[in-house]
Amino acid sequence: MADEKRLLIPIDGSENSLRALSHVIKRAVGDKQLHLYVLNVQPALPSSLFVTRAMIASHHEAKSKEALIRTHRLLSKSRLRADELGDRFQARAREWQCRWPIIGDVRGLGGMQAIELVKSQEDKTPATDETKKITQYCYEHGLITITAGTYSNVIRILVPLVATDAQIDEGLGVLESALAAVCGQKDVVAQLV
Numbered sequence: 001m002a003d004e005k006r007l008l009i010p011i012d013g014s015e016n017s018l019r020a021l022s023h024v025i026k027r028a029v030g031d032k033q034l035h036l037y038v039l040n041v042q043p044a045l046p047s048s049l050f051v052t053r054a055m056i057a058s059h060h061e062a063k064s065k066e067a068l069i070r071t072h073r074l075l076s077k078s079r080l081r082a083d084e085l086g087d088r089f090q091a092r093a094r095e096w097q098c099r100w101p102i103i104g105d106v107r108g109l110g111g112m113q114a115i116e117l118v119k120s121q122e123d124k125t126p127a128t129d130e131t132k133k134i135t136q137y138c139y140e141h142g143l144i145t146i147t148a149g150t151y152s153n154v155i156r157i158l159v160p161l162v163a164t165d166a167q168i169d170e171g172l173g174v175l176e177s178a179l180a181a182v183c184g185q186k187d188v189v190a191q192l193v
Contacts, residue, residue: 005034010041013067018074025075026161038071040064082110085159085168089113092172100183102127111159116149126151130182137178143171 009024011017021038028034042060086108093115097103104118117127117134131153138145146156157175159168 006037007034008037008039010039011067011071012041012043013063013070017067018070021071021074036075038068038075040067042067081161085111085161085163086113088168089157089159089172092176096176096179100179102130102179102183108157111161113157113159114148114154115157116154118153126153128153131155133182134175134178137181138174141174141177143174145175 007024007028009017009021011021024036028036042063090106090108090113093103093106093113096115097106101121102117102119103115104121104124105116106113107116108114117131119125119127119130126149128151131147135145135147135155146158148154148156155175157171159171163171
């Protein structure tokens with residue numbers, strides 16, 4: 001548990017607190033060590049507005065339930081959207097993996113995904129040059145990707161939770177075109193030799 005990170009988020013049900021929670025959720029996607037804790041807080045109310053302490057307690061209880069319901073909806077929606085994005089990317093990337101053996105591995109969590117590029121499926125030799133070409137193609141066509149890994153042969157994708165389905169399809173189309181262009185060039189060279 002030493003690697004575990006904990007984040008306490010106070011929620012009062014206001015739009016500002018829910019926006020803050022939404023911001024934290026976007027940043028936390030894919031971080032397995034981060035545990036979010038929600039603390040319901042309600043501002044103190046002047047006792048002159050209520051007749052009894054029981055009425056104040058009842059008011060706070062109702063406001064707390066309302067805030068927690070809205071918070072739960074937001075957390076559930078974000079988790080589902082991240083999983084949906086990941087599943088969508090993985091399905092498409094697995095199709096690519098069947099078509100192009102350069103894709104050695106497809107992995108990720110939620111909206112944070114990656115494909116590892118290799119020259120050979122047998123010994124998993126890193127395809128560093130091809131990775132550079134693919135990321136350059138993506139960049140030139142409006143898709144920002146990140147290379148990672150010890151040999152810079154992993155392309156990381158972090159899909160924003162707010163991306164529309166059309167935007168996701170467009171981005172995946174660019175990545176697919178980049179793979180086709182690089183793998184097509186490689187096939188032509190192999191045929192000439």
